[in-house]
Amino acid sequence: MSEIIAIANQKGGVGKTTTAVNLAASLAVAEKRVLLIDIDPQANATTGMGFSRNDYEFNIYHVLIDRKKLSQIILKTSLPTLHIAPSNIGLVGVEKEFYDNKTKGRELVLKTKIEEIKDQYDFIIIDSPPALGSITVNALSAAHSIIIPIQCEFFALEGLAQLLNTVKLIKRTINPKLEIKGFLPTMFSTQNNLSKQVFADLKQHFKNKLFTANEDEYVVIPRNVKLAESPSFGKPIILYDIKSPGSVAYQNLAQSILAS
Ligand SMILES: Nc1ncnc2c1ncn2[C@@H]1O[C@H](COP(=O)(O)OP(=O)(O)O)[C@@H](O)[C@H]1O
Numbered sequence: 677m678s679e680i681i682a683i684a685n686q687k688g689g690v691g692k693t694t695t696a697v698n699l700a701a702s703l704a705v706a707e708k709r710v711l712l713i714d715i716d717p718q719a720n721a722t723t724g725m726g727f728s729r730n731d732y733e734f735n736i737y738h739v740l741i742d743r744k745k746l747s748q749i750i751l752k753t754s755l756p757t758l759h760i761a762p763s764n765i766g767l768v769g770v771e772k773e774f775y776d777n778k779t780k781g782r783e784l785v786l787k788t789k790i791e792e793i794k795d796q797y798d799f800i801i802i803d804s805p806p807a808l809g810s811i812t813v814n815a816l817s818a819a820h821s822i823i824i825p826i827q828c829e830f831f832a833l834e835g836l837a838q839l840l841n842t843v844k845l846i847k848r849t850i851n852p853k854l855e856i857k858g859f860l861p862t863m864f865s866t867q868n869n870l871s872k873q874v875f876a877d878l879k880q881h882f883k884n885k886l887f888t889a890n891e892d893e894y895v896v897i898p899r900n901v902k903l904a905e906s907p908s909f910g911k912p913i914i915l916y917d918i919k920s921p922g923s924v925a926y927q928n929l930a931q932s933i934l935a936s
Pocket residue numbers: 687688689690691692693694695720806862863864897898899900901903904905907922
């Protein structure tokens with residue numbers, strides 16, 4: 677059975693896309709069959725994997741408005757067991773479309789679409805937009821669990837209560853099985869006292885929701901310029917600089933998930 681994980685946080689720039697792309701690639705390198713679904717209109721996961729607008733005609737927008745099946749938009753990547761369902765800026769129209777058409781069960785469109793293909797994958801990783809609108813609700817309704825990246829900077833935990841309330845609400849209404857897989861500290865810098873403070877806060881409040889690997893060491897994603905560079909080469913970090921600290925950290929995250 678496939679495991680469906682949404683990467684979500686309504687704050688922008690916290691490392692959602694970096695986590696989705698690199699977790700998906702690390703799992704694929706560990707020989708798991710992985711589908712990365714990009715449901716952010718900014719389509720950063722799609723471009724970060726090396727696809728440009730001319731490489732595909734249809735995208736997740738056409739799936740959500742029921743013009744295409746998920747299988748009809750899936751693209752192969754340079755990693756043999758990693759596929760991607762691309763996004764495109766046109767996806768911004770979907771919220772309005774859902775609203776105008778009063779689409780019934782609009783929170784469950786993505787879940788229904790995933791149903792048709794899920795047996796072909798061990799993991800399905802969903803990269804969501806920086807908002808708590810109906811796109812993110814679709815992701816959380818389709819997922820077994822959510823990973824919440826937390827940027828180790830000022831205001832890191834701001835807005836978290838709202839996100840956790842949304843998770844609770846979806847759990848109570850649409851998706852009772854939804855779990856918090858874990859909080860993932862991102863862009864951690866040893867030079868920065870604030871980083872240490874954020875990590876200490878996370879440990880204090882969510883100790884058993886942090887990822888561990890290699891004999892119980894916490895998985896923390898360091899600030900690493902290679903992670904910021906690799907999307908411009910259209911590659912996950914593992915294909916760009918496998919030994920960089922960022923690459924090792926995302927491989928540890930994958931190992932932690934595979935071991936659980
Ligand atoms: N660990 C990291 N080290 C350095 N830069 C990072 C790291 N994680 C993300 N970035 C960069 O920070 C920016 C925001 O990250 P991104 O994953 O796109 O966040 P989100 O999807 O939450 O908006 C991007 O330019 C990305 O390349």
